[in-house]
Amino acid sequence: MDSDDLIFELGTLVDESAAPAPDTVDVTGSGTLRAAERRLRDFFLHSSAPAVTVTVGGRTAGVVTRRSLDAAGGTAAEPGAGERLEPLGDSTRYRLLVFACRPCDRTEHRMHYDLRDLPECAHGRMELQR
Numbered sequence: 001m002d003s004d005d006l007i008f009e010l011g012t013l014v015d016e017s018a019a020p021a022p023d024t025v026d027v028t029g030s031g032t033l034r035a036a037e038r039r040l041r042d043f044f045l046h047s048s049a050p051a052v053t054v055t056v057g058g059r060t061a062g063v064v065t066r067r068s069l070d071a072a073g074g075t076a077a078e079p080g081a082g083e084r085l086e087p088l089g090d091s092t093r094y095r096l097l098v099f100a101c102r103p104c105d106r107t108e109h110r111m112h113y114d115l116r117d118l119p120e121c122a123h124g125r126m127e128l129q130r
């Protein structure tokens, strides 16, 4: 699924009436809407924020709130959709990954290690710190 399709499908989770949210979750590389939805559920599980701005490929898809995500609960799942494999038994454990660029000391945080979606800087791919 490319970014345009994902942004379009994320519309089913977005709360159009929500105010802009300071927290951001980048769901770039989510193979399916369901995978993106899981990243968002993961975020809300470990954050007390009521809403989050969702981005795909540097573009804003919209603001998803706990309520709009719950309202979408389950209905967004496509039966038999090819869901990306994620380690089992680890989904409720929060592990913040820190990536850094050596030349410029820029850091970026991710909640998932996704080979297809590693943070990059103008200096190239950023290194996982811990």
Ligand SMILES: [Zn+2]
Pocket (backbone or CB within 6 Å): 101, 102, 103, 104, 105, 106, 121, 122, 123, 124
């Ligand atoms: Zn850099």
